[in-house]
Amino acid sequence: MANYQRPQTQRQPLPQHAAERIARMRGGQGQARFFTSDLSVKEFLLVREAGFEPAGLVMGSSIYHVGLQRGAYNQNQELGMLTQALYQARELAMARMEEEAVELGADGVIGVRLKINRHAWGEALVEFVALGTAVFARTPGTWKAPSGAPFSSDLSGQDFWMLLKSGFRPISLVMGNCVYHIAHQSLGGWFKTVGTNCEMPNFTQALYDARELAMERMQYEAQLDGAQGVVGTEVYEHTHGGWDSHVLEFLAIGTSVLPIETHEQPPAPQLVMTVNE
Amino acid sequence: MAFTSDLTVDEVLLIEEVGFEPVDLVMGSSYFHIGWQNAPWTTNMELGDVGRMMHGARRVALDRMMQHAIAAQADGVVGVRLELEREGHNAEFTVIGTAVRRRAGDGVRWRQASGAPFTCDLSGGDFWALVRAGFRPVVFSFGVCVYHVAHQTLGQWFSSVGVNTEMPAFTQGLYDARELAMGRMQWDAQAAGATAGLVGVSIEESSHGWDQHVIEMIAIGTGVAPIEDATHETHEAPRVVIGAQDW
Numbered sequence: 001m002a003n004y005q006r007p008q009t010q011r012q013p014l015p016q017h018a019a020e021r022i023a024r025m026r027g028g029q030g031q032a033r034f035f036t037s038d039l040s041v042k043e044f045l046l047v048r049e050a051g052f053e054p055a056g057l058v059m060g061s062s063i064y065h066v067g068l069q070r071g072a073y074n075q076n077q078e079l080g081m082l083t084q085a086l087y088q089a090r091e092l093a094m095a096r097m098e099e100e101a102v103e104l105g106a107d108g109v110i111g112v113r114l115k116i117n118r119h120a121w122g123e124a125l126v127e128f129v130a131l132g133t134a135v136f137a138r139t140p141g142t143w144k145a146p147s148g149a150p151f152s153s154d155l156s157g158q159d160f161w162m163l164l165k166s167g168f169r170p171i172s173l174v175m176g177n178c179v180y181h182i183a184h185q186s187l188g189g190w191f192k193t194v195g196t197n198c199e200m201p202n203f204t205q206a207l208y209d210a211r212e213l214a215m216e217r218m219q220y221e222a223q224l225d226g227a228q229g230v231v232g233t234e235v236y237e238h239t240h241g242g243w244d245s246h247v248l249e250f251l252a253i254g255t256s257v258l259p260i261e262t263h264e265q266p267p268a269p270q271l272v273m274t275v276n277e
Numbered sequence: 278m279a280f281t282s283d284l285t286v287d288e289v290l291l292i293e294e295v296g297f298e299p300v301d302l303v304m305g306s307s308y309f310h311i312g313w314q315n316a317p318w319t320t321n322m323e324l325g326d327v328g329r330m331m332h333g334a335r336r337v338a339l340d341r342m343m344q345h346a347i348a349a350q351a352d353g354v355v356g357v358r359l360e361l362e363r364e365g366h367n368a369e370f371t372v373i374g375t376a377v378r379r380r381a382g383d384g385v386r387w388r389q390a391s392g393a394p395f396t397c398d399l400s401g402g403d404f405w406a407l408v409r410a411g412f413r414p415v416v417f418s419f420g421v422c423v424y425h426v427a428h429q430t431l432g433q434w435f436s437s438v439g440v441n442t443e444m445p446a447f448t449q450g451l452y453d454a455r456e457l458a459m460g461r462m463q464w465d466a467q468a469a470g471a472t473a474g475l476v477g478v479s480i481e482e483s484s485h486g487w488d489q490h491v492i493e494m495i496a497i498g499t500g501v502a503p504i505e506d507a508t509h510e511t512h513e514a515p516r517v518v519i520g521a522q523d524w
Contacts, residue, residue, distance in 0.1 A: 063443065
């Protein structure tokens with residue numbers, strides 16, 4: 001874990017157009033607040049129902065040059081440099097998004113999506129965009145993460161409402177990744193398996209290992225944040241521009257949560273039958 | 278009176294439920310030639326002329342749809358969609374929606390500050406939910422920014438080969454373009470009297486057959502305002518339910 005760390009991001013002033021947009025949303029000095037959000041109407045209503053108000057759409061991005069790292073032809077191994085690069089790029093995008101949320105005076109960000117864009121003008125370039133809706137509680141309370149930063153989560157408005165109802169609050173969007181080189185088979189190995197049905201322990205092991213590493217790192221992040229668990233974890237598999245087909249990135253993303261201290265019993269679910277399919 | 282609309286049966290029911298009736302399917306379009314603007318090879322900059330054109334073409338189409346809606350004596354338009362079809366350097370911009378009218382005849386209070394019908398990209402179901410929650414849609418707003426992303430110099434290119442590093446100039450360029458598009462959408466909504474905010478915002482990125490380094494960012498959303506009417510009926514609190522069809 002030693003060489004797998006969050007990048008140190010210095011707080012920089014927001015770019016001019018971002019600062020202007022945020023200032024107009026924040027209001028003050030005789031101006032009312034004005035929110036923008038990518039919440040659907042239903043999400044918007046449930047967020048308000050949960051006691052929160054949208055503060056504004058927040059965003060951060062980072063364009064990263066992803067270089068090459070060669071894996072030994074017939075070895076299963078992690079490509080640590082690439083892992084670190086892709087991790088850093090995402091963290092930078094998220095840190096910038098968080099900065100916009102802090103500027104807005106928000107308690108947290110929900111519905112965070114991490115998008116990956118590739119542009120025709122740069123083959124080795126990958127753009128990471130983090131986009132979410134900053135929210136604040138109508139009545140002040142402890143909603144921020146233990147670190148004092150606004151909470152972040154990839155939960156939809158519906159899931160956010162459900163999570164709060166069931167007595168938990170989101171802490172932060174946690175992730176872990178692992179770029180892995182999967183060994184090529186030797187010619188002998190290939191001859192032995194032709195026409196037979198059998199497991200390929202090599203390949204199984206490689207993909208298993210890579211997923212485990214990504215999930216373990218995600219878990220580690222959640223523990224660093226002082227969370228009690230992670231909900232809604234998803235594991236993705238990516239390959240980025242120009243990579244050998246034997247190189248894969250595994251990415252685990254979820255929302256870390258803590259129990260709400262003053263929570264009463266969660267509501268019992270009701271059974272309904274809808275008439276439309 | 279007979280009406281046409283592209284609403285589903287469910288949507289019509291929900292719109293009727295909050296006191297509106299569909300009137301007509303309304304549409305507006307415009308056909309533009311997409312011109313060209315030069316940008317210095319190594320500079321990040323907005324292409325203002327192209328951007329104004331891409332904005333103006335959609336605005337013209339939207340205004341034409343609005344003329345239809347006014348002629349149909351509508352109080353608003355729901356389900357507005359913006360479409361673009363490009364052939365070479367020419368593009369057709371189309372806006373379609375369903376005009377609706379307030380049954381009770383108090384539609385004036387639902388219109389925009391200018392007296393024009395409200396516009397929104399909400400479905401019938403979302404419209405119902407929003408109105409029940411005490412908000413009214415005001416305006417379908419959008420913001421456009423066409424941006425030229427700088428090319429790297431040869432020296433910069435050499436220094437990044439084989440290295441994992443952030444490219445601040447590129448990051449800055451696209452960040453800026455998105456912020457500008459979102460900021461303009463916000464102005465648009467506020468100017469039309471959406472006092473509360475914008476819901477359902479999406480940001481799309483496209484390159485309409487330009488140089489690869491030229492990108493259009495468009496931000497779209499629906500501006501909303503609170504309903505200032507003490508007698509307005511709001512919905513009950515949501516409950517946790519388990520649907521019977523999922524398992």
